[in-house]
Amino acid sequence: MDVKVLGPGCPKCNQTEKVLLEAIQEMGLDLSVEKVKDIKEIASYGVFGTPAVVINGEVKSVGKVPTKDEAKSWLQKAR
Amino acid sequence: MNEKTKLGLIVGAFLAAYYVPWDHPLVRQSGLEAFMMLQEYARDHVITCLIPAFFIAGAICVFVSQASVLKYFGPQAKKILSYSVASVSGSILAVCSCTVLPLFAGIYMRGGGIGPASAFLYSGPAINVLAIVMTAKILGWKLGLARAIGAILFAFVVGIIMALLFRKDEQERSTGGLFLPDSEKDNRGILKNGIYMLNLVLILIFAAFARPQDPSSVIWNALFSVKWYVTMVLLITLGLILKSWFRLEELRTWVEATWGFMKQILPLLGAGVLTAGFMLGRPGHHALIPEQYIQGLLGGNSLGANLFASVAGALMYFATLTEVPILQGLMGAGMGNGPALALLLAGPALSLPNMIVIAKVVGIKKALAFTVIIVILSTIAGMIYGTINP
Numbered sequence: 521m522d523v524k525v526l527g528p529g530c531p532k533c534n535q536t537e538k539v540l541l542e543a544i545q546e547m548g549l550d551l552s553v554e555k556v557k558d559i560k561e562i563a564s565y566g567v568f569g570t571p572a573v574v575i576n577g578e579v580k581s582v583g584k585v586p587t588k589d590e591a592k593s594w595l596q597k598a599r
Numbered sequence: 600m601n602e603k604t605k606l607g608l609i610v611g612a613f614l615a616a617y618y619v620p621w622d623h624p625l626v627r628q629s630g631l632e633a634f635m636m637l638q639e640y641a642r643d644h645v646i647t648c649l650i651p652a653f654f655i656a657g658a659i660c661v662f663v664s665q666a667s668v669l670k671y672f673g674p675q676a677k678k679i680l681s682y683s684v685a686s687v688s689g690s691i692l693a694v695c696s697c698t699v700l701p702l703f704a705g706i707y708m709r710g711g712g713i714g715p716a717s718a719f720l721y722s723g724p725a726i727n728v729l730a731i732v733m734t735a736k737i738l739g740w741k742l743g744l745a746r747a748i749g750a751i752l753f754a755f756v757v758g759i760i761m762a763l764l765f766r767k768d769e770q771e772r773s774t775g776g777l778f779l780p781d782s783e784k785d786n787r788g789i790l791k792n793g794i795y796m797l798n799l800v801l802i803l804i805f806a807a808f809a810r811p812q813d814p815s816s817v818i819w820n821a822l823f824s825v826k827w828y829v830t831m832v833l834l835i836t837l838g839l840i841l842k843s844w845f846r847l848e849e850l851r852t853w854v855e856a857t858w859g860f861m862k863q864i865l866p867l868l869g870a871g872v873l874t875a876g877f878m879l880g881r882p883g884h885h886a887l888i889p890e891q892y893i894q895g896l897l898g899g900n901s902l903g904a905n906l907f908a909s910v911a912g913a914l915m916y917f918a919t920l921t922e923v924p925i926l927q928g929l930m931g932a933g934m935g936n937g938p939a940l941a942l943l944l945a946g947p948a949l950s951l952p953n954m955i956v957i958a959k960v961v962g963i964k965k966a967l968a969f970t971v972i973i974v975i976l977s978t979i980a981g982m983i984y985g986t987i988n989p
Contacts, residue, residue, distance in 0.1 A: 528701060531863055560960055563704035567778045568669045569692075570701045579778040583665060 521598050524554045526562045527571035535585045536571040543591035549599075629877045629886040636876030636924065637869065644736060651803035652732045653864075657857030658799055659691055659728065661849070662792055666779035668692060672710040672719070681715040686754035689722035699723035700953070704960045713765050713961065717969055718758025720957070724919075724947040725750035729864070733923045734943065736807050738930070741988060746943050749980050753944060757972050764968055791844050798837050805830045864919050871921025875928040882931025894933035900985030902978070908938035909977040912946030913970055916953070922946050937985020945977035 523540060527533030537553050544551050556562055556574075565574060569583030573594070580586075580594045620626055668691055670676065671684040692702065699720060707716035724730070726747055735743025787795075808826045811819035822829075841850060879893070880886030897904050917925070922943060930939055949970060958966035 526701070531859065559700050559704045559956055560708075562701045563708045563960070565778070566705065566709045568672070568702060568705045568710070569665065569779070572778070582778050 521549075521551055521595070522554070522574075522576050523551055523595075524556050524574040525571055526556045526565060526567060526574060528559060528562070529555075529557050530570075532585055533571040536573060539586055539588050540573065540591050543588050543595060546588075547592060547595060549595065551595075625887065629880070632880040632884055632886040633873045633876035635884075636881050636928075637872050639881065640868075640872050640924070644733075647806040648732065648736045648803070649865075649868075650861075651799065651806055652729050653857050653860045654853075655796075655799050655803060656727075656729055656860050657853050657855075658796060660856045661853045662795070663691055665692060669779045672706045672715055674710055674712075676711060678711070678714070681711045682718055682755055682758050685715045685718035685758060686722050686751045687726070689719065689724070689726045689750075689754070692719075692723065700956055700960075703957075707961060712762070713965065714758045714762030716758075716961075717761040718754040720969075721757050721948045721973065722750055722754035725753070725944065729860075729920060730922075730947065732803065732807075733920055736809075737923050737927055738939070742936070742940060742943070745940050745980075745984050745988075749940065749944050749984075753973070753976050753980070756976065757969070760972055761965070761969060765965060787844055791840075795837075795840050795844070798833060798840060802830060802833045802837065805833065867918040868920050868924070871918060872924040875921075875924040879925075879928025879932050882927065885932070886928075888932070890932045893929060897929060897934040897938045900935050900937040900982065900989060902982065904935060904938045905941045905978045905981035905985070906974075908934075908941040908981060909945040909974045912942040912944075912977065913949040913974050914951050915946065916950035917946050919947075935985055936988050937981040937983075939981075940984040941977045941981030944980055945973055949973060 523544075525533055525537045525540065527536065533555070537555060540553050544553070562570065562572070565572065565579060567579060567582050571585065572582045573580040573586060573591075575594050575598050578598075581590065621630070668684060668688050671681050671688075689699075692699075702723070703716050703720040706719055707713060710716070731743055731747050734746050805826050808823055810823055876886065878887050896907055926934075926939055926942060929942075930936075954966055954970060957969065961969075
């Protein structure tokens with residue numbers, strides 16, 4: 521599975537990454553989270569707003585820090 | 600922050616501690632000014648102005664549907680509408696995304712193209728709620744109003760000029776879906792949300808209500824004398840609104856968003872105030888940089904002063920809101936009203952690091968054109984404002 525956080529490196533992006541990592545750990549998955557910081561690459565996903573979460577190329581959330589439960593349900597579906 | 604920057608900061612702090620002649624009278628005076636200015640902010644601006652403003656910004660982020668605004672930037676949206684929305688929506692959107700640049704890149708590459716994207720890029724940092732409130736409170740309502748109007752007008756003009764200049768080489772844009780921020784489901788509707796926002800804004804206005812300068816204006820003085828009672832009533836109303844219209848979960852996200860802003864902005868603002876105080880001093884007190892320099896470069900309302908202010912503003916990086924204390928120091932040291940507005944209009948939207956990122960997205964030519972247009976417009980606006988309001 522391919523998990524990405526899009527965002528230029530602001531507090532909210534770091535928080536989003538943390539939430540995802542916690543969710544992954546609690547579900548006992550062996551995954552890493554890739555951070556996409558390049559503005560052009562972020563825009564190429566068509567997201568209007570950051571931080572955004574992309575799982576397996578699919579945009580899951582835009583412009584907010586997700587809750588851990590949301591993150592878990594995305595990961596569950598993508599499994 | 601990567602390890603190299605950390606090392607740089609530590610080395611810098613060490614060298615400053617080692618070499619600065621801290622017991623020199625001028626340095627002592629400057630150090631005192633830095634803390635006096637910090638105290639002035641702490642006493643006059645934090646509780647009545649900044650904290651309500653943070654809560655408003657938090658509320659905007661959580662309760663205003665960003666998706667409903669952003670859809671006007673899509674490729675199919677009517678042009679005139681997307682310019683209008685771009686020029687005012689900065690006040691809503693810029694405070695919510697972590698920076699405006701990804702939003703700008705998204706609008707440029709997937710949405711309405713260079714015109715609306717530049718309009719948005721300009722308006723975002725220039726007219727966000729926090730910036731306008733701080734400008735009006737600390738530098739006076741005239742400058743606050745001029746900043747708001749100037750920023751909205753500029754956004755429109757900059758966007759249209761950019762679209763005209765580059766109408767031929769609009770590159771093939773990547774196609775694909777647009778992903779807008781999810782809007783929270785709410786069960787209140789526009790009216791209740793509107794009353795809630797209005798209540799927050801009124802709290803800010805009354806709490807920050809300054810003593811009227813003209814003792815003869817009966818209405819303002821009457822309002823001033825009852826301001827704390829009105830504020831209390833508003834706070835009680837707010838409590839009732841929150842209790843009856845909002846779910847606990849929503850209130851939690853609101854407080855979290857507000858806390859996020861505070862964490863992000865207060866340390867930077869504190870550092871900005873200390874620096875401005877150290878370099879420039881409070882109005883009427885002198886500090887490290889002699890006042891005659893400031894007066895010579897930025898005093899009066901000459902073309903040179905306005906142009907210098909615009910160019911300096913365009914190159915310098917201001918962390919969110921720090922433009923306000925810096926400008927306060929500069930104006931106290933003799934900067935004219937015109938150059939002050941020029942700096943406010945060119946400053947927050949542009950900086951050298953920002954330009955480099957913009958150039959990476961849109962190319963050097965467009966980034967340069969964007970900068971030059973803003974510098975010229977800011978200079979003109981400064982001259983006009985300085986003439987009306989010397």
